[in-house]
Amino acid sequence: MEEFARGDFNAGYVQVVGSLVGQIPASSASPETAEKYVPLITSGRGIVGIALSEPHAGSDAGNPRMTARRTDDG
Numbered sequence: 001m002e003e004f005a006r007g008d009f010n011a012g013y014v015q016v017v018g019s020l021v022g023q024i025p026a027s028s029a030s031p032e033t034a035e036k037y038v039p040l041i042t043s044g045r046g047i048v049g050i051a052l053s054e055p056h057a058g059s060d061a062g063n064p065r066m067t068a069r070r071t072d073d074g
Contacts, residue, residue: 014044021048 005012022041025034040046 017050018042018044018048021050024050 001012001015004015018041022038025037025041029037037046041048
């Protein structure tokens, strides 16, 4: 990826985003969801994106503090 990035940073960054976004379902999703989406993400066949909005994490997507929890009212 470093060689790709020498020519075009955006081409090298695609793998970084894919790896980062692939890690989220790989470590946090149900096995069925991970089995469906991780191969798409890591092979490049799926288009992915990530949005960071956690107040304390900034651009550190690997260190989130917030957790989503289901409640009776949603």
